[in-house]
């Protein structure tokens with residue numbers, strides 16, 4: 001009985017040394033953000049002293065997609081995986097990992113087969129594709145909500161201005177405001193449609209640009225509204241609001257430039273705070289206008305009756321003094 005055990009033990013020991021042991025990686029993931037994909041293949045017990053002892057084959061879907069003949073130092077990628085390569089310098093350390101461009105990567109099971117003289121081994125690694133959204137869901141919502149809100153608030157200001165204006169000359173001026181506001185609204189809506197949540201793409205990036213950049217028009221519109229609205233003009237409060245809005249716009253454009261070409265942006269909060277400040281400035285503008293408008297209504301009747309003769313009196317007095 002003992003000889004049998006010895007033979008079995010020797011046999012298994014022999015078999016063990018005849019096999020290459022490959023570390024098992026069940027799967028690797030890649031996303032839209034990887035430019036290249038690395039499929040790991042690590043031989044744990046490599047003993048080769050020269051590349052000529054090694055031969056590497058990678059298989060996908062029952063076909064060899066890449067072979068490396070160590071004796072000839074010759075990599076041979078399949079035409080459909082033309083960017084596939086291994087790193088011969090790492091091969092003697094047992095690293096037969098395959099790298100390829102994302103464009104050539106296909107999700108599925110890849111088999112790595114390594115031969116070292118008479119020893120050989122293989123392992124299967126699954127390549128998975130994972131969808132990642134460009135911005136997080138919350139960021140997506142805020143990026144669209146803030147500019148929309150700012151535009152709505154502009155229309156609120158516009159409404160107040162047109163209701164309060166009496167002279168038809170001023171009303172004609174508001175037609176220009178209306179057209180500019182309408183174009184802005186349409187552009188931002190188109191931007192929001194292009195920007196619909198999903199992976200990074202040039203379409204989404206241009207959508208984001210269409211949402212953010214045109215908000216510069218809101219600054220001009222708010223300025224125009226302040227100038228047209230009765231009893232506002234360039235007060236220190238309206239100047240402060242406009243400065244705040246310029247600041248918000250600058251922040252959001254800086255945020256945009258940091259995010260627009262990045263697959264996984266980290267400066268979303270900067271962009272969003274800029275857009276939030278723009279919306280806040282529009283809100284303050286609306287509140288300010290509403291406030292002065294109601295104030296004016298209560299003060300107006302006596303003032304209107306008194307102001308004109310008073311002004312005429314002042315003018316004539318001034319003229320008399322000048323002379």
Ligand SMILES: *[C@@H]1O[C@H](CO)[C@@H](O)[C@H](O)[C@H]1NC(C)=O
Pocket residue numbers: 023042044
């Ligand atoms: C491969 O597996 C061996 C044994 O399980 C472990 O000691 C080694 O660290 C692994 N190497 C790598 C690169 O994962």
Ligand SMILES: *[C@@H]1O[C@H](CO)[C@@H](O)[C@H](O)[C@H]1NC(C)=O
Pocket residue numbers: 028029030031033034036037038039
């Ligand atoms: C994709 O990129 C990520 C982050 O750089 C990396 O951790 C991952 O291993 C890459 N995936 C593949 C399959 O190479």
Ligand SMILES: *[C@@H]1O[C@H](CO)[C@@H](O)[C@H](O)[C@H]1NC(C)=O
Pocket residue numbers: 063078079080
């Ligand atoms: C390349 O891919 C095409 C379509 O996927 C397939 O028909 C063809 O056989 C592949 N070529 C090779 C050499 O595997």
Ligand SMILES: *[C@@H]1O[C@H](CO)[C@@H](O)[C@H](O)[C@H]1NC(C)=O
Pocket residue numbers: 038042087090095096097
């Ligand atoms: C294998 O080689 C590749 C390419 O040099 C490297 O990126 C990877 O980290 C290596 N893997 C290990 C486990 O050393």
Ligand SMILES: *[C@@H]1O[C@H](CO)[C@@H](O)[C@H](O)[C@H]1NC(C)=O
Pocket residue numbers: 107108109126
């Ligand atoms: C890859 O192999 C694993 C294990 O055999 C299996 O569960 C999985 O469905 C395979 N994946 C593909 C894409 O065929």
